[in-house]
Amino acid sequence: MCHFFQSPLNKTKKLIGDAGISFTNAFVASPLCCPSRASILTGKYPHNHRVINNTIEGNCSSKAWQKSEEGQTFPALLKAYAGYQTFFAGKYLNQYGHSDAGGVEHVPPGWSYWVGLEKNSKYYNYTLSVNGKAQKHGANYSKDYLTDVLANMSLDFLQYKSNYQPFFMMVSVPAPHSPWTAAPQYQDKFNTTKAPRDPNFNIHGKDKHWLIRQAKTPMTNSSVQFLDDAFRKRWRTLLSVDDLVEKIVTRLEVRGELDNTYIFFTSDNGYHTGQFSLPLDKRQLYEFDIRVPLMVRGPNIKPNQTSQVLVANVDLGPTVLDIAGYSVNKTQMDGMSFLPIMMNSSSWRTDILVEYEGEGSNVSDPACPLLGPGVSECFPDCVCEDSYNNTYACVRTVAPSANLQYCEFDDNEVFVEVYNVTADPYQLTNIAKTIEQEVLEKMNRRLMMLQSCSGQSCRTPGVYDSRFVQCSHVCMFILVSGHILGKKGAILLSSRLRRGLSEWKLHF
Numbered sequence: 256m257c258h259f260f261q262s263p264l265n266k267t268k269k270l271i272g273d274a275g276i277s278f279t280n281a282f283v284a285s286p287l288c289c290p291s292r293a294s295i296l297t298g299k300y301p302h303n304h305r306v307i308n309n310t311i312e313g314n315c316s317s318k319a320w321q322k323s324e325e326g327q328t329f330p331a332l333l334k335a336y337a338g339y340q341t342f343f344a345g346k347y348l349n350q351y352g353h354s355d356a357g358g359v360e361h362v363p364p365g366w367s368y369w370v371g372l373e374k375n376s377k378y379y380n381y382t383l384s385v386n387g388k389a390q391k392h393g394a395n396y397s398k399d400y401l402t403d404v405l406a407n408m409s410l411d412f413l414q415y416k417s418n419y420q421p422f423f424m425m426v427s428v429p430a431p432h433s434p435w436t437a438a439p440q441y442q443d444k445f446n447t448t449k450a451p452r453d454p455n456f457n458i459h460g461k462d463k464h465w466l467i468r469q470a471k472t473p474m475t476n477s478s479v480q481f482l483d484d485a486f487r488k489r490w491r492t493l494l495s496v497d498d499l500v501e502k503i504v505t506r507l508e509v510r511g512e513l514d515n516t517y518i519f520f521t522s523d524n525g526y527h528t529g530q531f532s533l534p535l536d537k538r539q540l541y542e543f544d545i546r547v548p549l550m551v552r553g554p555n556i557k558p559n560q561t562s563q564v565l566v567a568n569v570d571l572g573p574t575v576l577d578i579a580g581y582s583v584n585k586t587q588m589d590g591m592s593f594l595p596i597m598m599n600s601s602s603w604r605t606d607i608l609v610e611y612e613g614e615g616s617n618v619s620d621p622a623c624p625l626l627g628p629g630v631s632e633c634f635p636d637c638v639c640e641d642s643y644n645n646t647y648a649c650v651r652t653v654a655p656s657a658n659l660q661y662c663e664f665d666d667n668e669v670f671v672e673v674y675n676v677t678a679d680p681y682q683l684t685n686i687a688k689t690i691e692q693e694v695l696e697k698m699n700r701r702l703m704m705l706q707s708c709s710g711q712s713c714r715t716p717g718v719y720d721s722r723f724v725q726c727s728h729v730c731m732f733i734l735v736s737g738h739i740l741g742k743k744g745a746i747l748l749s750s751r752l753r754r755g756l757s758e759w760k761l762h763f
Contacts, residue, residue, distance in 0.1 A: 275552030298588030331365030517553030613645030
């Protein structure tokens with residue numbers, strides 16, 4: 256987190272974080288773009304919205320998603336029931352615009368003004384759907400650089416929107432996603448910057464899932480150079496995002512609307528660059544992949560606040576609806592509004608669910624035949640970033656008495672990883688074999704419950720919540736049944752089709 260704000264987002268930190276509240280424990284429900292963005296839009300965990308990866312087959316922007324979820328996203332509720340004029344600009348879901356998903360003619364319900372990027376992240380040579388009509392862009396910086404185009408379209412909306420209706424904007428810039436193309440004026444910035452050399456950088460991940468154990472340590476020089484270069488390029492792309500934030504805040508101020516507008520800044524997943532000798536990607540259960548920045552400014556939010564409460568991307572929709580006066584209890588959302596937290600109320604939940612369904616090819620990677628089938632996202636030195644059995648679910652707990660992560664893999668080992676994040680912030684030591692059995696059993700039961708939860712049941716007290724009541728035998732039986740359904744139903748029922756890649760930035 257601190258590395259993230261050292262340089263490229265100074266204006267964003269000043270204009271949003273310093274002017275409001277920064278959440279130091281903000282997480283995603285799944286560390287991959289399409290499932291994560293689906294969680295942002297629906298307020299649901301992946302086992303409920305059923306988007307499991309970045310492919311049409313994985314329900315990413317599919318016809319099934321459109322039919323079951325799109326009409327119930329929080330922007331759709333804002334427009335239909337709270338009278339908001341709504342604006343979207345940027346990257347939506349990875350397969351948006353695909354012919355099997357209705358093409359760029361499809362405009363999701365809930366948006367008064369729609370500017371959607373066709374498919375995945377690009378900076379030049381892309382197609383936008385402007386209210387359902389294709390608008391092609393080339394490679395001319397002044398006309399086509401996507402971050403700037405999205406900034407200009409956002410400013411136009413603010414200039415020409417109705418002053419008689421409340422408004423909601425979602426500006427979803429692909430930066431700092433690959434291909435990491437910086438604006439020309441920023442291409443020489445951060446030339447000496449390197450990826451953070453934290454204690455878990457380029458070391459062997461002991462007592463971890465086999466996918467982490469297979470990484471080669473130390474990494475090759477070429478891998479280290481590649482990840483450092485990628486880190487620099489990512490920071491350079493964020494300088495244009497910083498400019499975008501400044502332009503939007505300035506326009507709101509000029510129009511006299513800044514003091515009456517809530518502004519959120521967050522992302523859909525973390526990213527690793529060399530931790531545990533994994534060169535470059537996300538999709539892992541560790542802090543560097545599931546933790547995201549979250550800053551909010553707005554009416555009645557005091558400046559220069561920092562909050563350590565546990566928030567997740569499933570809470571963004573409920574919070575915006577709460578601001579608009581629409582109760583989350585009228586929805587099927589799993590998250591909860593953190594508006595009271597921003598107004599200095601203290602009661603809050605202590606845990607969230609993180610879940611991911613791994614992807615792997617059913618044929619061997621030609622460059623890495625010894626690894627056999629079932630892996631994907633492999634680097635030239637046969638370090639693979641994902642596999643079909645990289646399928647896990649975690650309870651992430653943040654409470655006064657515990658800062659804990661408990662994870663179970665759905666694989667032949669039924670591998671378990673547990674970390675005391677206070678004592679071991681870089682997750683070097685898996686304490687699954689040394690922690691008290693009673694704690695393991697409680698966390699296992701809580702995980703089973705969360706994996707099969709829906710709506711209100713996802714907001715029940717966690718193991719370290721003072722309101723938590725230990726289960727009776729009857730409750731145990733229900734949970735064990737849930738375990739059978741939860742592991743095989745909630746995580747695996749979602750069709751076991753695999754492929755993938757991605758990530759984004761998001762501000763409201």
